[in-house]
Amino acid sequence: MLVIVGALFSHALTALAEEKKPSPDQPLPQDTGAAGLRLALKQLSTTARLMHTTAHPDDEDGGMLTLEARGLGTHTLLMTLTRGEGGQNKLGSSLFDSLGVLRTLELLQSDRYYGVEQRFSHVADFGFSKTADETLQKWGGHDPGLGDIVRVIRTFRPDVLVARFTGTARDGHGNHQASAILTKEAFRAAADPSRFPEQIREGLLPWQAKKLYMGRLCWDNTSECEKDYTVKMNTGVKDPDLGMSYIQFALEGLRHQLSQGAAQWRVEPGDRFSYYKLVDSVVPNTTDAAGHEESFFDGMDTTLSGLAAKLGDEEKNVPSLKPGLEKLASLVKQATERAQTDSSNASAPLLAIQQRLSDLIAGVGKSKLSPPSKNAVLQALREKQAQAETALNLAMNVSLEASVDPPDGREKGAPTQDNALTVVSAGQKLSVTVKFRNGSNYNLWLDRISFDGPDGWLQGQDRPSLTKDLTTETAADKEVTDQGVIKPGHYAAVKFNLRVPEDTPWTRPAWHRVEPETESLNTVDDEQYATLPFPPPLLPVHAAYRVEKPKDKSLDLFGAVLLWSALGRVTEIRSTVVVPYLDEQKNERKSPLAVAPSFSLALEPSTQAIPVEDGNKIKVKVGVSYNFPTPDRSVVRLQVPQGWHVDPAEIQVPYGLRGEKKDFEFRVVPSGLREGRYLLSASVYEGGKRYTDGYSLITREDLGASYYYQPAIQKLSVVDVKVPRDLKIGYIMGAGDEIPTALRQLGVDLEVIAPDTLSKADFSRFSTVVLGIRAYDTQKEVVANNQRLLDYVSNSGTLIVQYNAGAGDFNSGKFTPFSTHLSRARVSVEEAPVEILAPQDSIFHFPNEITQKDFDGWIQERGLYFMDQWDDKFTPLLTCNDPGESPQKGGLLRAKYGKGTYIYTGYAFFRQLPAGVPGAVRLFVNLLAAGHEPATH
Numbered sequence: 001m002l003v004i005v006g007a008l009f010s011h012a013l014t015a016l017a018e019e020k021k022p023s024p025d026q027p028l029p030q031d032t033g034a035a036g037l038r039l040a041l042k043q044l045s046t047t048a049r050l051m052h053t054t055a056h057p058d059d060e061d062g063g064m065l066t067l068e069a070r071g072l073g074t075h076t077l078l079m080t081l082t083r084g085e086g087g088q089n090k091l092g093s094s095l096f097d098s099l100g101v102l103r104t105l106e107l108l109q110s111d112r113y114y115g116v117e118q119r120f121s122h123v124a125d126f127g128f129s130k131t132a133d134e135t136l137q138k139w140g141g142h143d144p145g146l147g148d149i150v151r152v153i154r155t156f157r158p159d160v161l162v163a164r165f166t167g168t169a170r171d172g173h174g175n176h177q178a179s180a181i182l183t184k185e186a187f188r189a190a191a192d193p194s195r196f197p198e199q200i201r202e203g204l205l206p207w208q209a210k211k212l213y214m215g216r217l218c219w220d221n222t223s224e225c226e227k228d229y230t231v232k233m234n235t236g237v238k239d240p241d242l243g244m245s246y247i248q249f250a251l252e253g254l255r256h257q258l259s260q261g262a263a264q265w266r267v268e269p270g271d272r273f274s275y276y277k278l279v280d281s282v283v284p285n286t287t288d289a290a291g292h293e294e295s296f297f298d299g300m301d302t303t304l305s306g307l308a309a310k311l312g313d314e315e316k317n318v319p320s321l322k323p324g325l326e327k328l329a330s331l332v333k334q335a336t337e338r339a340q341t342d343s344s345n346a347s348a349p350l351l352a353i354q355q356r357l358s359d360l361i362a363g364v365g366k367s368k369l370s371p372p373s374k375n376a377v378l379q380a381l382r383e384k385q386a387q388a389e390t391a392l393n394l395a396m397n398v399s400l401e402a403s404v405d406p407p408d409g410r411e412k413g414a415p416t417q418d419n420a421l422t423v424v425s426a427g428q429k430l431s432v433t434v435k436f437r438n439g440s441n442y443n444l445w446l447d448r449i450s451f452d453g454p455d456g457w458l459q460g461q462d463r464p465s466l467t468k469d470l471t472t473e474t475a476a477d478k479e480v481t482d483q484g485v486i487k488p489g490h491y492a493a494v495k496f497n498l499r500v501p502e503d504t505p506w507t508r509p510a511w512h513r514v515e516p517e518t519e520s521l522n523t524v525d526d527e528q529y530a531t532l533p534f535p536p537p538l539l540p541v542h543a544a545y546r547v548e549k550p551k552d553k554s555l556d557l558f559g560a561v562l563l564w565s566a567l568g569r570v571t572e573i574r575s576t577v578v579v580p581y582l583d584e585q586k587n588e589r590k591s592p593l594a595v596a597p598s599f600s601l602a603l604e605p606s607t608q609a610i611p612v613e614d615g616n617k618i619k620v621k622v623g624v625s626y627n628f629p630t631p632d633r634s635v636v637r638l639q640v641p642q643g644w645h646v647d648p649a650e651i652q653v654p655y656g657l658r659g660e661k662k663d664f665e666f667r668v669v670p671s672g673l674r675e676g677r678y679l680l681s682a683s684v685y686e687g688g689k690r691y692t693d694g695y696s697l698i699t700r701e702d703l704g705a706s707y708y709y710q711p712a713i714q715k716l717s718v719v720d721v722k723v724p725r726d727l728k729i730g731y732i733m734g735a736g737d738e739i740p741t742a743l744r745q746l747g748v749d750l751e752v753i754a755p756d757t758l759s760k761a762d763f764s765r766f767s768t769v770v771l772g773i774r775a776y777d778t779q780k781e782v783v784a785n786n787q788r789l790l791d792y793v794s795n796s797g798t799l800i801v802q803y804n805a806g807a808g809d810f811n812s813g814k815f816t817p818f819s820t821h822l823s824r825a826r827v828s829v830e831e832a833p834v835e836i837l838a839p840q841d842s843i844f845h846f847p848n849e850i851t852q853k854d855f856d857g858w859i860q861e862r863g864l865y866f867m868d869q870w871d872d873k874f875t876p877l878l879t880c881n882d883p884g885e886s887p888q889k890g891g892l893l894r895a896k897y898g899k900g901t902y903i904y905t906g907y908a909f910f911r912q913l914p915a916g917v918p919g920a921v922r923l924f925v926n927l928l929a930a931g932h933e934p935a936t937h
Contacts, residue, residue, distance in 0.1 A: 024704050025578070025590040028112055030070070030249075033394070034343045035241040039115070040391035041336045041346070042073030044353075045329070047380055048302035049075045051158035051209070052116075053149065053183045055175040056084045056125055057107040058260045059164050061215065062114055062250030063235030064274045068296075069115035071239055071246055075383070076116040077156050079531075080107060081145055081179050085516070086125035086860065088805070090261040090774065092736040095911070096516035098698060098708055099259065100125070101509060104533050105703040106257040113253025117156075119531040121148030122511060126520040127860040128828040129174030130882055132167070136178050138520040146182045146189065147199075152531050153190035154204040157379065160296045161187050161209045162276060170217060180214055187212040187280050205372050210283050210300055216275035225275035231293050236272035247272045256702055304329040307380055311373055318367040321377070324360045328353060328384075335391070343395050344441055350392040351547070355569050357385045393573045397439030400449075400575040402541045404593060405431045405495075422579040422697075423596040423707070425628035426502045429459065432577050436543045437491040444486045445548035447570055449494045453539040453577070456501035485548055500595060507594035508695070508709045510535055517859045517915055534706055537592040539577035544570050583701055591705050599653075599684045600625040601636065602694035603714035604663075609745050609916035612720045615673035620714060622682045623694075624653055625661040634686030636664050641678055643671035653684060675720040675918055682712040717916020722847040723747050724929050730766035732758070732782060734775030734802070739924075742913040746921065748928070755781040763792035768928050770800045773910045776815060777806045786815050793817065794898025798931040803865040803906040816904065817897040818871035825888050826906070827862035827880050834862070834880040837889065841877055843926050846933045850926065854919025863907040866890040873897075878907075894930065901931035 022028050031039065050068055054060050060078055069076040085100030094102060104120075111118050123145045129135045139145055153161070165171040167180035189195040191208035200206070218225035225232075235247040242249045247267055255262050278293070286299035301309055308315050308322035315322065331349045338345035361381050364374060393399075407430075424430060434451075438444045451458060486492050510529035511522040529535045546569060578590040604621045622636055634653040638646045651664045668680070684691040694712050699705035729750040731740045743750050753761055753769070758781045763769055769792065775782045782789075793799045794817075804810045807822040834855040836844060844850040862880050867890030870876070876889040891906045905927070912920030 023587075023589070024109055024112075024702060030241055031112075031115075034339070037339050037343050037346060037391060037394040038241060038336075039070060039073070040387060040394055041332060041339060043075065044073075044384060044387045044391055045304065045332045045336070046073050046302050047304065047307055048072070048160075048297050048300075049077075049156065049158045050160045050162060050296060051077045051079060051153065051156055052162045052164065053079045053081070053179055054164040055081050055173065055179040056087065057103045057110075058084070058254065058257050058262065059176065059179075060110075060114070061164055061274055062110065062254050063245075063247035063272060064162075064233060064276075065114040065116050066242075066250040067233055067235050067237075067246040070242065070249070071237075076114070077119060077152070077158065078111065078114070078116045079119045079121070079149065079152050081121045081123055081148075081182075082125035082175060083120060084125050084260075086127040087260075088735070088774075089259050090735050090778070090805075091259045094259075094698075097513055098696075101698045101706050101708045102259055102700075102703075103257070105698065105700075105706060106259060108533055109256040109703050110250075110253035113249055118533050119152045119156075120533060121145050122522040122524050122530065123148070124513065124520050124522055125175060128826060128864070130828055130885075131169075131174045132177035132181055133174075134829075135174035136181075139178070140521055142182060142185065143196075144521055145178070146185055147196050148531055149182055149186040150190045150196050151199055151204070153186055153209060154199060154207045155531075157207045157376065158209050159211070159300055159302070161212045162296065163212070163214045166214050166217065184212065184214075184279065205375060208282055210281065211278060211296065212280040213276040213296060214279050216277055218275060225273075228277065228291075229275040230278040230287060230291060231276045231296055233274050233295075234271055235274055236267075236270050238269070245269060245272070258700075258702075304332070304384075307377060311369070311377070314369055314373050317369050318364055318377075320363050321360065321367075324356065324363070328356050328360070331356060335395075339395065344397070346395040347392065347440070347442075347547075350388060350395055351569055351571070353388045354385070354392065354571065357381060357388060361385065389572060392571055396442070396444075396571075398444070398545070398573055399437045399439065400434065400541065400543050400573045401437070402432055402434040402539070402575050402577040403590075404577060404579045405433055422581060422591040422705070423507070423594045423627055424500050425596055425598045426500050426504060428500045428628045430498050430500075432496045432498060432539070432541075433493055434496065434541050434543070434575075435491050435493045436486065436545070436573075438486040438488055441488055443488070443548040444545045445484055446486050446492050447484075447544040447546065449492070449541065449543045451496050451498075451539070451541055453498075453541075454501070454504070456503075457498045457539070459497045459499040486545075504595050506596055506695075506707075506709070507535070507538060508707055512709070517911075537576040538595065539593055540574060541577060542572050542574040544572050546570050583699075585701055587701060589701075594707055596627050596695055596707060597691050597693060598626070598628045598689075599634070599686065599691040600627065600694045600696075601682055601684055601691060601712040602710070603680060603682055603712055605741060605745075606710065606713070607715045607717070607742075607914055607916055609717040609719055609742055609913070609921055611723060611746060612673060612675060612718055614747065615670050615718055618668040618670065618716070620666045620668055620680060622664045622666065622712070623661055624664065624684060625694075626656045626658060628658065632687040634684055636682060636684050638666045638668070639681045639683065640668055641670075641680075645669040645671070653686070670718075673718055675718055677916070678716040678718065680714040680716055715916065717918065717921075719746070719916065719918045719921045721746065721918070721922050721925055723925055724847055724932070725749070727767040727928060727932060728765060729928055730761075730763065730769040732769065732771050732775055732779070734772035734782075734804075735778045737773050737910040738914040739770070739772065739910055742916070742921075743924075743928075746925070748925075755779040758782065758785040758788065761788075763788070763797060764795065766797065767932050768798040768800065768930075770928070771802055773802045774804050774806075775802070776804045776810055776813065783813060783815075786813070790817055790897070790902075793900035793902050796899035796931070798901040798903070798928075800903045800905065800927055800930075802909065803863070805865060807865065817902050818873045818895060819869075820867050820871065820874065820893070820904070821869035822865060823868035823890070824864075825866040825868055825890070826864035827866075827882050827888055827891070828864075829882050830858045830861055832862050832880045832882055834878055835887075836877070837879055838875055838877050841875070841894065842933045843877060843894065843923075843930050846926060847929055848922040848926055850919070850923055854922055856919060857917050858908075858912055858920060859915050859917065860911050861908050863891045863905075866906040867893060867904060871895075874904075903927055903930060 068074040083100035084103040123139045163180040163183040165176045165180040171177045216225040283299045305325040335346040335349040510526045513519045635650045637650045874893040874895045877892040879887045879889040
């Protein structure tokens, strides 16, 4: 089992750690105690709902979201159309869907700070796109993305829809443009029952948001936005519960998006404005003479009593609703005022609020409201009921914990040493201890602790009840004398014995792509989780309690009356079963329990490129990890193309320990091998079952975790390529890529040079030195030793510099031997025609002949961060361009410097070589040989 943490920038993660960020497994301090209660009461006092749409993780206006959600209590949802799976990874080598999982985890961590819910669509980030037309064409038209946005609108029912972008070319990325275009269409489409009628048949109802706003993207030119905006909000205002401004707190969350390079992002105290333009509305105009509004919700009644007014003429069908809501608003105000002195003082009105909400829900349910109106009001009231429950639990200072017991008899809740124990498999037994703590000033009667997991998990017992199975303990080990009564400072615990049913689905993302390198839409595997970040935790639990006997001396008359009137009212608190464990840094972590297959297997590597001449000695390694091995005999087999031979035919998998990984090697002898792509797969057979998938834990010490599944396959690319055996290559890693692995597969003699050794490294040992992607951006040692690298070139070496994203820093550093100017120009269409500008150059002849066909079959893009100016001593070798644009000649430059060769390339070899694209492989091998040609060349 692989734990992916990425090749992290040490300074990035160290910076987060040194600031003692809250554990990703625990609530933020701002969501607990008195601050958390104040936030819950803000949310309880308003019915405002806002939905924000973007294209990728990190596009969101975090300051606006935090101001709305935390400052104003608005129920806020962020819908990010893609998971950023087609972007660059500024931390490590994970790309495509594994990067999408990582970025989903990063965004969820940001969302905790913003205070918002998260949704996604099933369209994928397929790489940089220059136009909305290209994006929508790749996404299969408007409907795939539009349908997902409409579904979320109909489910969430926002009052206000806020797009981050404008839907115009000023948005830059075509995905950005498309996200705004689709949001604008969805504003009206969600209210039209004829659009996406399958959703209506599922039970969703049409919903018309009241207003649509689009972002005013001023970047650093705020004067432009001042000319034309509807809403201007100051996110630089300091919030006392946050201890900083809204934008600063949002950046605390955004900085967890390390794969985006956000670790060092900061903003100084002071005013910071977000601007939005109203572009569609179904409410009367509320702008002033200058065309401005005070807030997104101008013209809407978002008070509790406003729920009744939204019914219009139907309000008369439920005459008790408005006075009930007005009383509810009064109680919320009283709870807010009483919480200012002591959180526990809010308990009495909150208990009364719960009772009031139950009465209102019962009354609306029995009313003669039309189904759409009844549905809307009940949804709003039930949301208030959940918010009131959260607020009351905070005021009462109660908690519920559910932990898997260690298997070796250690203290309950003690962390294990192995994060492999966070997963279980079919047939496995475990026990869970659920603990209810009473931190209030009152005696609490515990009605029940309930296991709410799927049917079939409870082993040999009924659901434990208070009278039969509850054991009571206290932190001081004193006996609780009154059965069912939990005194202040005490807790009760119940143990559940569980067994994983045979048919339990694996814990995995609800989407996948068969060919991540080429597909632009995800396949949704379970429609009920279609727009969720991940499926919800597997094993929920809850406890139900009520106030048993208040200490009247601690209450004033008002509080005593309210509290006594609410006695007998049951309140619930919810949690999820987690597994405590120690991560690789020995930090205590908790992870929701997950279910996985008994075996995880993977062909290593998952892609392989080999020369045709080496085709008779293909070795394939299959890694098998045990999660829950059984004594049954198991074997691993390799499936190959018809006519190929595998030796041995199968290998017995010996019984192993939980979490242990074993490697098995097969020799494959192809038949009639020639250049092309071939697929190999592996399976484990055990007890009549066949296992064909591998999974890995994607996590990081500042993030949650998710299991990423892949079929146990190897994509074998056989390339007709000549590889000089006398070359010695040195490779200096940058942001992280898999080019060294791909070159070694081809038989290249390659050594990775650690950046911290550059000041003393003997470069003369190498024929060619290659700088990995973004080496100048990410490795300060490369910058510091740039002159040593240039001296190496001057003394007859060859240096290949791959793309860097920090164009300004690169240009000011003057790292090239002659003057150049790095731009952000790129060619995003992978099929864009390529012209060879210098056909006589040896790079196109040694050791491989490069022709036009070598630019066929490239994936995602041609290249990025091309030069747009260069000294005459550089020779441009290739040109290409996206449709309708001028030729880009700065993607591959060669210069003679002293006795050696200097090459700059922005072509995306970091994507092509790991994928085994034949032409890209041949061309890159030729680059490695540049300057080392035989005299005949």
